[in-house]
Every structure is written in C-alpha cells, then in structure tokens.
Amino acid sequence: MKELTKQQLKVLKSVEVYLKKTGFPPTRVEICNELGFKSPNAAEMHLRALEKKGYIAIKSGSSRGISIVKNQKVFGTNLDQMPVIGLVAAGSPTLAEENIEKRIPCDPNMFKENFDYFLRVKGLSMMDAGIHEDDLVAIKKTTEVKNGDLVVVRLEDEVTLKYFKKDNYILELIPANKDFSIIKVDLREQEAFVEGKSVGLIRTH
Numbered sequence: 001m002k003e004l005t006k007q008q009l010k011v012l013k014s015v016e017v018y019l020k021k022t023g024f025p026p027t028r029v030e031i032c033n034e035l036g037f038k039s040p041n042a043a044e045m046h047l048r049a050l051e052k053k054g055y056i057a058i059k060s061g062s063s064r065g066i067s068i069v070k071n072q073k074v075f076g077t078n079l080d081q082m083p084v085i086g087l088v089a090a091g092s093p094t095l096a097e098e099n100i101e102k103r104i105p106c107d108p109n110m111f112k113e114n115f116d117y118f119l120r121v122k123g124l125s126m127m128d129a130g131i132h133e134d135d136l137v138a139i140k141k142t143t144e145v146k147n148g149d150l151v152v153v154r155l156e157d158e159v160t161l162k163y164f165k166k167d168n169y170i171l172e173l174i175p176a177n178k179d180f181s182i183i184k185v186d187l188r189e190q191e192a193f194v195e196g197k198s199v200g201l202i203r204t205h
Helices: 006-022 028-035 040-052
Strands: 056-058 066-068 080-085 100-106 117-120 136-141 150-155 158-167 170-174 183-186 193-202
Touching: 006 028, 006 040, 006 066, 006 193, 028 040, 040 056, 080 136, 150 170, 158 193
Parallel strands: 080 117
Antiparallel strands: 056 066, 080 100, 117 136, 136 193, 150 158, 150 193, 158 170, 170 183
16 A cells, blocks of 8 residues: 555545445535635545545546545455345345345445445436445345435335335335435335345445
C-alpha cells in the first residue's frame, strides 16, 4: 500500500465511518461538514488521491459513488466467505444454492451490524439512495424491521429491495427513484414476507 498523508487518512476514515454508520458512502459536502473543509473541491482532491493510491474507487456521475477498495487496516485470515445472491429462482428460498452466484471473502465487522449475505442489485429503482445496478447490498436475515428500513421482501415469487412502510394492514414498498411506483400491498388479501434488512453496501465497479 502507498502511504497516506494525514488529511488523506482522515478522509478515508470519514468514508469508512459513514459507510459503517449509514450503509452508504458520503457525499463531498458531507465529508466537508465532517472534516471542516471550506469547499467540496478539497474533499474531491483528497478522494482522487485516495483513488490513485488504490484505497477507494469513484464512480462518475454519482454524488455517493465512492467504494472502499482497501481499508486502512489490512485484514488477515479473519475473513468470512459471504454468499452473493443474484436473481432469485421463482419459488426457491433466497439462500438456496441455485441462487448463489459466488462467495466472496469479507471482514465480518465491516458494517455496523453482522450480515448473512450480499444481494446483487438489479435495476435502478433505488438509484436516488445511491444504490446502483450490480451493487452488493449486505442483508441481515430478520423479520424485525421498522418503517424507513431498507428491506428485502418476497411477494409471491418476486424478491424486491425497497424502503419499508407499514400502517395497519397496508404495506408500502417505496423506491428511491421517481420513475418507479410505490408497491402497495393489502396484507389481508396478499402475502408479503420480510426476509431481511440492509445493513450496508459495497460497490464492485
């Protein structure tokens, strides 16, 4: 690894902490607010230096298009092999072998909560939340979710990733893209199963 300056280390740490806390990378403005920079250009300069040194990857055209490539700590052998789930086969359990694309080594403490698998994002329905096609969303298997959580829900044979909102018998699965409609489910007439919630995200490109 190439050595980092004190400011570059602060920016990297800021990105890591924000990712662990929220599950999403910070914007340049949020980095400025955290570290007291006067201009987003200062944050951009340090981010580009971190990208050049191989610590992060930056996706153009997205305010949150930052992903960690190398943590400031070098992890040893304490890595779990986490499954990556692609398109879920109709009628099969999410973690069924036929749905597992591959397994990737991950530090078990990389997010604020433990997780069970990565779900590969398909489509653009969560784009405005900084979640893009082919991103890997870390999913914790649980049915205990609250309004506002980003959840994986099974509707018949379809699995979808949306924001959760439930009021009595009405479930709303809310996208983060104005081009997509809210999915409304009357639980008295249709079944919906919460399979887990997002605890973080990594970008693979």
